[in-house]
Amino acid sequence: MTPHPDLARYAYDESDQDMLNVGWLASERGHRTEIVDERVLDVLKILSAAYDNQMRDFHLCRFCDICRPVVLGGPAGNTEVWLGSAEIRVQGADGTHYAAPNLVIHYIAEHRYCPPEEFCRAAVRTAGIEAAGELTLAD
Ligand SMILES: [Zn+2]
Numbered sequence: 001m002t003p004h005p006d007l008a009r010y011a012y013d014e015s016d017q018d019m020l021n022v023g024w025l026a027s028e029r030g031h032r033t034e035i036v037d038e039r040v041l042d043v044l045k046i047l048s049a050a051y052d053n054q055m056r057d058f059h060l061c062r063f064c065d066i067c068r069p070v071v072l073g074g075p076a077g078n079t080e081v082w083l084g085s086a087e088i089r090v091q092g093a094d095g096t097h098y099a100a101p102n103l104v105i106h107y108i109a110e111h112r113y114c115p116p117e118e119f120c121r122a123a124v125r126t127a128g129i130e131a132a133g134e135l136t137l138a139d
Pocket of ligand 1: 063111
C-alpha cells in the first residue's frame with residue numbers, strides 16, 4: 001500500500017470525486033497517536049460493511065504480523081468485515097469527501113493512530129449519528 005499523507009488529495013484509484021486521504025500510513029512513527037473516541041471506531045465499523053471501492057488484493061498491516069484482521073461491522077455489528085481490501089468513504093458537513101483504507105479501523109484500535117478530526121466528524125455524520133456536534137475528541 002502506497003503511503004499518502006493525511007488530507008492530501010486522494011489519488012490511489014481513479015475517481016470522479018475529489019477526495020482527501022486519511023489513514024494511508026507509511027510508518028508507525030509518522031502518524032499522530034492519541035486515544036480516539038470510541039464512537040468514531042463504532043461508526044467506522046458500521047460504515048466498513050459497505051466495502052467501498054473493494055480491491056482485488058489484500059493490503060496487510062505494515063506494523064504487525066496480523067494477517068487479514070477482521071472486525072464485526074455493519075449497522076447491527078454482526079457482519080464480518082475483512083480489513084485491507086476496501087475503503088471507507090465519508091463526507092463532511094462542508095461537502096469534503098474522504099477516503100480511508102478500511103485498515104484504518106485496525107490502525108486506530110491496535111496502533112493508536114488518530115485520524116484528523118474533520119475525518120472523524122465526517123465519519124460520524126455519514127453514519128447518521130445526530131450527536132455529531134457533541135462528539136468530544138481528545139485534544
Ligand atoms: Zn497492525
